[in-house]
Amino acid sequence: MLHYLPILILFIVAAGFAVTNIGLSAILGRRKPTIEKLMPYECGIDPVGSARERFSVKFYLIAMLFVIFDIEVVFLYPWAVVFKSLKLFGFIEMLVFIGILLVCYLYIWKRGGLEWD
Amino acid sequence: MNKEFLVYFIIACVKILLVFGVVQLMIISMIWLERKVMAHMQVRLGPMRVGPHGLLQPIADGIKLLFKEDIIPQKASKLLFILAPIMTVVPALITFAVIPFGDKVKILGYNVDLVITDINVGFLYVFAVSSLGIYGIVMAGWASNNKYSLLGGIRSSAQMISYELTLGLSLIGVVMLTESLSLVDVVNGQAKLWNIVLQPLGFFIYCTSAFAEVNRCPFDLPEAESELVAGYHTEYSSMKFATFFMAEYANMITVSAIAVTFFLGGWHGPFLPPVVWFMLKLSACLFFFIWVRSTYPRLRYDQLMNFGWKFLLPLSLFNILITGFIMILKG
Numbered sequence: 001m002l003h004y005l006p007i008l009i010l011f012i013v014a015a016g017f018a019v020t021n022i023g024l025s026a027i028l029g030r031r032k033p034t035i036e037k038l039m040p041y042e043c044g045i046d047p048v049g050s051a052r053e054r055f056s057v058k059f060y061l062i063a064m065l066f067v068i069f070d071i072e073v074v075f076l077y078p079w080a081v082v083f084k085s086l087k088l089f090g091f092i093e094m095l096v097f098i099g100i101l102l103v104c105y106l107y108i109w110k111r112g113g114l115e116w117d
Numbered sequence: 118m119n120k121e122f123l124v125y126f127i128i129a130c131v132k133i134l135l136v137f138g139v140v141q142l143m144i145i146s147m148i149w150l151e152r153k154v155m156a157h158m159q160v161r162l163g164p165m166r167v168g169p170h171g172l173l174q175p176i177a178d179g180i181k182l183l184f185k186e187d188i189i190p191q192k193a194s195k196l197l198f199i200l201a202p203i204m205t206v207v208p209a210l211i212t213f214a215v216i217p218f219g220d221k222v223k224i225l226g227y228n229v230d231l232v233i234t235d236i237n238v239g240f241l242y243v244f245a246v247s248s249l250g251i252y253g254i255v256m257a258g259w260a261s262n263n264k265y266s267l268l269g270g271i272r273s274s275a276q277m278i279s280y281e282l283t284l285g286l287s288l289i290g291v292v293m294l295t296e297s298l299s300l301v302d303v304v305n306g307q308a309k310l311w312n313i314v315l316q317p318l319g320f321f322i323y324c325t326s327a328f329a330e331v332n333r334c335p336f337d338l339p340e341a342e343s344e345l346v347a348g349y350h351t352e353y354s355s356m357k358f359a360t361f362f363m364a365e366y367a368n369m370i371t372v373s374a375i376a377v378t379f380f381l382g383g384w385h386g387p388f389l390p391p392v393v394w395f396m397l398k399l400s401a402c403l404f405f406f407i408w409v410r411s412t413y414p415r416l417r418y419d420q421l422m423n424f425g426w427k428f429l430l431p432l433s434l435f436n437i438l439i440t441g442f443i444m445i446l447k448g
Contacts, residue, residue: 002122006129006234007214007242007328013137018203018360021183025356029187038191039350040263049194051264059275062422066278069430073285076437077241080292083441091441098434105431113424116419 124214199261205253209367215239240298261352269348280329287322305384311382334410367379373402
């Protein structure tokens with residue numbers, strides 16, 4: 001556990017640095033708020049409606065695909081570390097794993113899950 | 118035990134402050150270098166007024182930004198709005214904890230490893246921490262309550278998670294060769310031959326994904342100014358804006374340091390001291406970032422997504438299989 005202590009110290013240093021910077025500018029900068037200044041910036045035109053509207057469903061799809069494939073990547077890390085001792089057995093096992101995944105990948109591609117137009 | 122711990126603690130603190138200071142210095146000089154190099158590539162002079170050849174320009178900019186008005190839009194979610202830049206910059210800065218920048222040295226009779234800490238899951242730590250940066254960007258986009266910011270934030274997160282996948286996959290070949298997740302072992306394994314020779318495809322995939330991951334040209338769509346003003350940091354001013362910039366440069370230095378560690382032999386090199394080699398390689402990578410920025414135009418968003426999912430992802434899986442295949446053949 002001792003090896004993780006420097007990470008904690010570095011985290012405190014980095015966070016302290018960021019907070020100090022932002023705090024300093026809040027103290028040093030003068031403030032003259034006006035209604036126009038505090039509006040959302042939309043190229044000088046008064047904003048219409050709320051900014052928090054619905055956005056394209058494609059982004060959700062990307063997020064879901066990411067979760068699926070990222071889990072696969074997590075499985076690959078421990079396999080990669082012991083690959084040399086697993087030899088041919090490990091290689092064939094991973095071939096099967098990636099093969100199954102590739103079928104799903106091609107299915108997603110075929111169904112248009114990766115299209116962006 | 119107590120004295121040992123104290124020594125360890127003090128050495129760690131000194132190393133942390135040293136690395137932190139050097140990284141800050143590099144961020145400042147990167148800002149100057151980027152403007153200067155790009156200017157000369159476009160046959161202009163760039164900043165010339167503040168200090169010799171504009172050397173003090175980033176410091177002048179910093180002081181200016183410090184005294185600027187700190188605007189928080191009325192409709193913004195205040196807490197998230199303030200927290201977002203901090204959430205972006207902190208992960209970018211703490212990744213350096215596991216990157217080895219030199220060989221073991223003896224200082225005042227103590228053996229000092231020139232790495233802040235050598236944890237056995239350094240590789241996982243790098244990825245875990247660097248993916249945290251996305252939260253800050255999404256928070257900034259959401260909290261600003263501005264349409265451009267939200268679009269920029271969502272685009273950015275979709276882009277970053279897509280390329281994080283290939284970023285992770287591209288380094289698996291190196292892990293297979295070194296049989297360890299510790300970055301010190303990865304560097305030690307390259308004493309004779311750099312990994313770029315054994316993993317050219319992996320290096321190509323890593324570079325491309327790294328450019329997308331840190332939102333740099335030609336993948337700088339989150340801040341495509343012609344369509345989104347400034348993306349997720351449209352509403353930010355003063356030091357909060359500067360913090361986002363610092364995070365971008367810190368991220369660039371991080372991914373370059375990882376590229377040096379995994380592919381370019383880390384601190385290994387003839388004649389010069391290891392730390393100098395590390396810095397030289399790091400500087401070369403950073404120069405490459407600027408060079409690419411002034412060479413390539415920006416991609417379209419659908420091109421970016423297609424490239425990531427339909428080309429880079431199968432290619433990185435292929436790289437793993439071909440690496441495994443060759444290693445089996447060689448025994």
